[in-house]
Amino acid sequence: MKGPLAALLCLSLLFSAITVSAQFVKTKDLEKMKKRTRILVVKEKPDKKILKQLARSSTEMANAYKQAIKQLNQDFPEAVRQFWTVNDNATxxxxxxxxxxxxxxxxxxxSIVMDCQSLHVKPGVKSRYSKFTRTYTSALVWEKDSKDLxxxxxxxTFIENDLQxxxxxxxxxxxxxxxxxxxxxxxLATFVFNEQLDGKSSTILQKEIKHNAVLMKGKTLVLCKEWLDETFEAKTAKQDYPYPIRYVNQEELEGLIRKDVYDSTVVAYVPAGVFSTFDRNAPSMEVHVPVVFDPVNGMPLCHSDISDQMFQAWGFSLIPRMGxxxxxxxKIRNEDIRNFAKSINEGEEIDITQSIK
Incomplete structure (x- = not known):
């Protein structure tokens, strides 16, 4: 019983982690979005409370925070101009x-408004159970509170609506x-929008993601060195993965993405999701799932297996003070590389089975 249930939980959370934290876009919103001709990127400003707190500890930390906001204001519009292709002619x-x-x-x-925020999940005031939880966003968090993930x-957001x-x-x-x-x-968001604009439902997309890994065949896997676990061994990864692996540092990865020419490669990434639990004492659960995606179009190809952890986590969340x-x-581990390779084999088996039918 544990296997199927855990796998189902993992797949559900994976799809959320890769594509969208909230839900798929409604059809009426898709139609509205296509007609928008202007993208407004919100210019962030340092939060005075955060600055004050950091300044008490270290001027250097306060300056680092201000520099991070400055860099974000430079990077965000650049990324939108280069990678947001849903509204091609939008300014x-x-x-x-x-x-x-x-x-x-x-x-x-x-107009459409794009803003960087921090996503939180907290239980509702009437009940401790997850069906009464609420999801909300707030100004970007600099140092995260372990009790409020x-x-x-x-x-x-559509300009006529509240940013909340x-x-x-x-x-x-x-x-x-x-x-x-x-x-x-x-x-990743562009991939979801384009697929929905082509008429694919969320159900179809979730079915397809199960065997997208077959598209990794023959392609070089790009791994960022800073994202590797300290126990990661390149020699073991070479033995476990059937195709070439290319190691880059974060600066090289940024250069590759800015250039936007990938020469038959796929990229490993670790998106995070935040979800509700049943435990009022620990209402939020932060989930990290190493994945591989196609950098050309944002298609999610496969993910690592965290089903055992998910099964335990949901079980613990039912017990007060144990969530x-x-x-x-x-971080990406050797086990994740093995899971990626396994996904390719499973995708091939699905293709063979379907071709026989």
């Missing part, structure tokens, strides 16, 4: 929240977002 503008509010008051209906996300009610939320890794995270997030808060693996 990209950087605006402050006050400027966006003024545009909203003019009854504008031509959150992950960075890209919020997409996005029509789409795209998650990234659990790091403060850099250019790579923003680019990967936008490409697990972090599930999965933030």
């Amino acid at each position: 990209i503008e950087v605006r402050t929240e006050k400027e966006i509010e003024k545009i909203r008051k003019k009854n504008d209906r031509s 959150s992950i960075p996300v890209i919020n997409m 009610y996005p029509f789409y939320i795209q998650n990234m890794s659990d790091r403060f977002p850099d250019f790579v995270d923003l680019a990967v997030g936008l490409r 697990k808060t972090v599930v999965g693996f933030k």
